[in-house]
Amino acid sequence: MTDGNAMSWDLPEPFTMSIDVRDEDTDRLGHANNVVYVRWLEAISWEHIDSLGMTWALHEKTGKAMAITRTEIDYLAAANAGDRLVLATWLTGFDGRLRSARQFQLVRKSDGKTLVRALSTHACVSMKSQRPSRMPPEFAEILGNAMVPGGRGFDTTG
Numbered sequence: 001m002t003d004g005n006a007m008s009w010d011l012p013e014p015f016t017m018s019i020d021v022r023d024e025d026t027d028r029l030g031h032a033n034n035v036v037y038v039r040w041l042e043a044i045s046w047e048h049i050d051s052l053g054m055t056w057a058l059h060e061k062t063g064k065a066m067a068i069t070r071t072e073i074d075y076l077a078a079a080n081a082g083d084r085l086v087l088a089t090w091l092t093g094f095d096g097r098l099r100s101a102r103q104f105q106l107v108r109k110s111d112g113k114t115l116v117r118a119l120s121t122h123a124c125v126s127m128k129s130q131r132p133s134r135m136p137p138e139f140a141e142i143l144g145n146a147m148v149p150g151g152r153g154f155d156t157t158g
Contacts, residue, residue, distance in 0.1 A: 007086055007107050010117070011151050014088030014105070015048040021083040031078035038071065041104055041118055044089050048102075054142045059127065062136040066100060066122040073118040077108075084109040091146045093153030097134050098124050100143050103151045119152050 007016075019040060027033040049066075050056070059065050079085060086107050093101025099121060106116035124135035135143075 007088070008112060009088055009107075010105050011090050011092070011103065011148050013148070014090055015044070015051065016086050016088045017044045017047060019085040019087055019106075021079050021081050021085065023081045025079075026081050029078075031080050032083075034073070034075070037073060037075075037106070037116060037118075040087055040106070041071065041073075041089075041120065044087050044104070045102060045120070048089050048091075049142070052142050052146050054139060058138055062138060063127050064124055064133060064136050064139065065127050066135075066139070067125045067130075068120050069099075069123050070121045071118065072120075073116060075116055077113055077115045079106070079108065079115050085115070090148040090151055091143060092119075092148055092151030093121070094143045094147050095154075096140060096144065098132060099154060101151075101153045121154060 021032055025032050025036045086109060088105045088107070090103050091100060092103040093099065101119060101121045104116065104118040104120075105114055107114050123132050124139065125131060126133040
């Protein structure tokens with residue numbers, strides 16, 4: 001976790017990652033490209049679960065992984081080259097057997113402005129078949145213990 005605790009977060013006790021927006025992160029409009037935001041979401045997701053003990057070695061041992069099934073991103077303001085950002089994440093949904101959800105908030109350090117809010121949902125899959133599979137007890141324990149109440153979970157309206 002980084003120094004993100006001083007920010008105004010949507011939920012308590014985020015796992016955070018600092019980001020410096022580079023020239024190569026920007027597109028023709030001069031702001032961070034939408035593909036770069038997705039990369040940042042993926043990077044913090046892996047860092048977070050690794051910090052919880054859900055390491056790649058555990059994935060290989062169990063033959064299971066959590067695959068993204070949906071990503072929803074609300075772009076609220078642009079990030080530009082030279083901006084220093086803090087990306088936060090929380091585990092906000094868990095059904096105890098197959099699915100999990102993760103919420104994100106991206107804040108610019110200079111003014112505390114929230115630039116992005118996002119939500120991703122995940123399903124446990126067999127690494128061999130890449131088909132949905134009940135998660136191993138190790139995953140269930142780690143994800144269950146890391147859940148943060150009050151966040152956005154699964155979209156049940158669809």
